[in-house]
Amino acid sequence: MSDAQPGTFHGIGVSAGTAVGPLVLVAAAPTPPPDEPATTDAAAAGARVRQVLADVATGLQARAAVADDHARPILEAGAMMAQDPGLVTGIEGQLARGVGITNAVSAAVEEYCAMFESLGGYMAERVTDLRDVRDRAVARLLGQPEPGVPSLSEPSILAAHDLAPAETATLTAETCLGIITAAGGPTSHTAILAAQLGIPAVVQAVGILDVPAGTTVAMDGGVGEITVSPTEEEVALLTERKRRREAALAGGTGKGSTKDGHPVALLANIGTADDARKAAAQPVEGVGLFRTEFLFLDRETMPTVAEQTATYTEVFEAFGDRRVVVRTLDAGADKPLKFADLGAEENPALGRRGLRLGMIRTDILDAQLEALAAAYRATNADVRVMAPMVATQAEATWFAERVRALGLPKVGVMIEVPAAAIRSRGILYHVDFASLGTNDLQQYTMAADRMQGELADLLNPWEPALLDVIALACEGGKAMGKPIGVCGEAGGDPALALVLTGLGVSSLSMAPGKVPAVRTSLAAHTLETCQQMAAAARAAVTAAEAKAAVMAMAEPVLADLQ
């Protein structure tokens, strides 16, 4: 998608904001060269490998020293593997047979990988850590930079093919000015994380990896534009855009509503107790999506009711009398739990995930609901519990009965499956509310994997088919007199927020950093305009036409918010 104009790229803007800074490339894993010379001096090669492995271990130890509680043990284990006498013996065996130095490292590591993979479970997952050690050692032997996110010595813009969740775990807005990826999509981990941290981000910027490291680049995470070696005028333009955006955002901190006073609750998406504390300090009206997976993932055993109760209580207390919508555990074969692994599935997105897993492992669901009920009794907060991945009225009813039996005041369901949107009237019959998970709803509506960057065109949230499905869900909500919110990424887009409001959505939940732009956008448009925009967007043939139609009807301030 590189532009004809040299030095300018266009990708998909996924986290608004502008940045100018030096580009740091996240190196890809190196491949041992197939034509590598054979080892003739095994002793000298062995000494070199030992030195390189020691350097890799030192590097991992240094990173472990500044890592958080989650990343530290992984990095420490990596350092230990790099210094492993068994691994060194294996490599020396390969070298003695004359195998080239990087291929010797690779072959010895693969022997252990095969062993670990055959053991399965926890051991199979360690293969990733072991191959990470191999990649670092091979890169050093080839005189290349170690793969992965380097430690940033000065504020920089990061460029990568795509970033894995583990790689983004150590990023902060202080040192990472912006993120640009060649792959990835609008709902990739990179996009979600960047929005959460308030870091400008552009995905699908094909060609960005050809830009030499250290080059100054200017980026706009709203419109998705990247300028390589920008001129002074270009930087000035970007700064002016930033100023206009900031001025537009200075519009207040009150409750969300349209220009004519129609209320639309502006809520935060959170994933940890730490997120909760940060979001609670922001002018948001509560939490529209509290993802609870962090309590369950990367654990050998199920968290106890007492532990869960303590965390939920902490989150509810942080928000006082503001609402907190909690989503029960959303796990599946793509993010398996060690204590509830139902085995591999060919299509995890279409498998036993979300509430489907909860209906099989009722012990896990019941423990979570029991903890939520205890935290509710302790705080008397405005707690609303919803289930993920609901497809039928029977599932919604089953869930509602279980939640109500524990004395929890409000129960709802996520609408992410098209079946639930089409029959939202029935889905809502026994529950109090529904929340549209637009990311999954889009992937299921378009039959396009949301993690496949190559399918980004089908995953544009302006897709008229998605808007039609949302409209169907809202009609059911209206008929039943029950509120429907949005907690997918679409709700955080200041233009799309108007369309959703026009379709009848009554609350929008998003990364807290996106709330000010949406608040400003809503305050500048009447409900009637929103409804006209929704009709125009649905009348369009393509996503691009839908967006263009809405932008043409919008107040000028909307352009400043992009």
Add this chain to the structure above:
Amino acid sequence: MATRQVSIASSIGLHARPASLFVQAATVTGLPVTIAKEGQPAVDARSILAVMALGAKHGEVVTLTAEGDGADAALDSLVELLSRDLDAE
């Protein structure tokens, strides 16, 4: 040569944190310590990869050996380590 047998007390078996604690302890003895599961060849107890690949589960009996000065005392301390539920600590 000193030899000891011990049943793995760690509830998750000898991997993750328990394995790394054991390997660190075996390394600081300065002795060539080995560990074996019943009916399998002994492996270097100072190698985290070899120890993890052993896949010793909770309740399984392993045999430790060591040679040299202080081998008995070293093995006693390692047996004591493996007799605790390291994961719960």
